[in-house]
Amino acid sequence: MAQRPERHVPQRSCIACRTARAKRALIRLVRGPDGAARVDAQGREAGRGAYLCATRACWERALSTGALGRALRAELSTDQRATLKAYAATLEAASSGGGGER
Ligand SMILES: [Zn+2]
Known part of the structure; x- marks a missing residue:
């Protein structure tokens, strides 16, 4: 059992x-609880969760490949997809690669 000096993240x-x-x-x-997928801004809502990078590319990929629906075990309605796409549009297109936070 190796001891790790860094704090666990x-x-x-x-x-x-x-x-x-x-x-x-x-x-x-x-x-x-209603089976609808939504963004959990605080990261502490109860329910089945999935994580995505804060980049539009990852959101669009998750939506277009169905990875999001699979991860949440939910059927995403057209409405929900539109809402999530609108959210994705507010994100940066791709990771700036360590450009820091805004
Ligand atoms: Zn990603």
Whole structure:
């Protein structure tokens, strides 16, 4: 059992690109009790969750490949997809690669 000097940072993988990142760097989506997927801005809502990078590319990939629906085990309605796409449009197109936070 090796001791790790660094503090433990919880990591999650993006369901689109599968990159593992610190939980805080990802956006959580949750399937609510009504079965609808929505963005969980606080990251602490109960329900089945999935994580995506804060980049439009990952969101579009997750929506177009159906990875999001699979991860949440939810059928995404046309309305929900539109809402999530609108959210994705507010994100940066791609990761700036360590450009820092805005
Ligand atoms: Zn990603």
